[in-house]
Amino acid sequence: MESTIPSTIPQVDRSALSREELAGALRRPQHLLRLVLVQRERLFASIAREQHLWLLAGALLLGSLLYALPFGAVLGVARFWRVAVLLLGSLAICVPSLHVVGAFIGSRLRLAQTLCLALVISSVASLFTFGFFPIVWFLGATMQEGSAVESGLAVALLGVSLSAGIAQFVRSQRAVSLLRELQPTFTLLLLGWLGLLVFITFRLALSLGLV
Amino acid sequence: MRADRRAWLTSGERGNQLLVLVGSAAAYGFSVGCVHSLRYGLSNLLKFPLLLVVTASVCAVAYHLVASFAGARLRFGEVQQLSFALFRDASVMLASLSPVGLFLSLTIERPGALGLGEYPLFLGFNVALIAVCGTVALGRQARGLAQRAGLSRRRGAAVVAAWLALSLLVGSQGAWFLRPFFGVASIRAEETPFFLGTRPDFRGATSFYEAVWQVVVPPAR
Secondary structure, eight states: OOOOSOTTSOOOOOOOOOHHHHHHHHHOGGGHHIIIIITHHHHHHHHHTTOSHHHHHHHHHHHHHHHHHHHHHHHOGGGTTHHHHHHHHHHHHHHHHHHHHHHHTTOOOOHHHHHHHHHHHHHHHHHHHHHHHHHHHHHHHTSOTTOHHHHHHHHHHHHHHHHHHHHHHHHHHHHHHHHHTOOHHHHHHHHHHHHHHHHHHHHHHHHTTOO | OGGGGSSOOOHHHHHHHHHHHHHHHHHHHHHHHTTTOHHHHHHHHHHHHHHHHHHHHHHHHHHHHHHHHTTOOOOHHHHHHHHHHHHHHHHHHHHHTHHHHHHHHHHSOOOBTTBOTTHHHHHHHHHHHHHHHHHHHHHHHHHHHHHHHTOOHHHHHHHHHHHHHHHHHHHHHHHHHHOOSSOOTTSOGGGSOSOOTTOOOTTOOOSHHHHHHHHHSOOOO
């Protein structure tokens, strides 16, 4: 029987990311957007198939750090590091629990896989903050100094960035679970863990003076 | 626009499209500014295009991220062309309505000592025009995005709606900063600066969002 799928629909590439591509992303962090958002099926395949995980973690970590800096600088040049610390610090606090409790309920994920999955959140959130920093700058430039509305909108956009990161994490978790045949209890654990991450991120934002 | 059916635009074509946007926005801005005075109309020749170009520029990176997040396999420049086309389409449609706007500007009952006359009608009419033109442009670009980026129509519409939300977030504050565009004719044009910036309005609001909030919850007197 002939296929009814039009030939114009592009086939999704699900091959794992190569060492050269990941090394390239480490050298040129601007390629991270393509790896994390555009070629996400390949990113998920890399995590599921355990291909060059530490290199991938390095690229995601570097991207999370660099792309969050402009947003932080717009909120206060002297403390430009705050948003990067918020995104990576909350993960650093929460990732051990994801890995250890996951192991207890049979997640069968290696530490590097758990780390890469978690870093998907910070890298996507960081990319979104990079997209939003001109907006926050513009709002700040067109409002009176110290406006509560400006800081409120900045917090809201930070929340949107974190939500985008979590949404991408859920997508990646689904793909990885499917590929590695993980049990549904792992999905339940992830939901609880995401709640914990949001709570810790909020508390850390308070401590850093971002909220 | 014919160009949407073809491949991506060349740099020369992009320049032409920018001219179309600027010219169209200026024409519409002039027509509505004339409700107050010729001086407001002339100011709007610059302010309306400036508002659209600043909004599109400030949101450019966010547009690209949103499209990529939705799975659109488009380059940064391609996303900018699509989002820019949204503004251009809305501007061209509004420009086509500028004779209507100008006619109403010149013929409405002017605000005076007894009240605002037909100014609220003019204001409401223009808000409706902008909403209709924006919606038509949005629907058209959602179809274009779905075709070009290999997205489902629903997802294409979601991306364009997100672009619209970002544009409103920035554009509304930009419009506040650059105000006045229309104005009540009882305020003398010579007394009004080119833009009011962060100067408080009659309720004391210093930003668009404060002004909206004060409409919902009026400040205590």
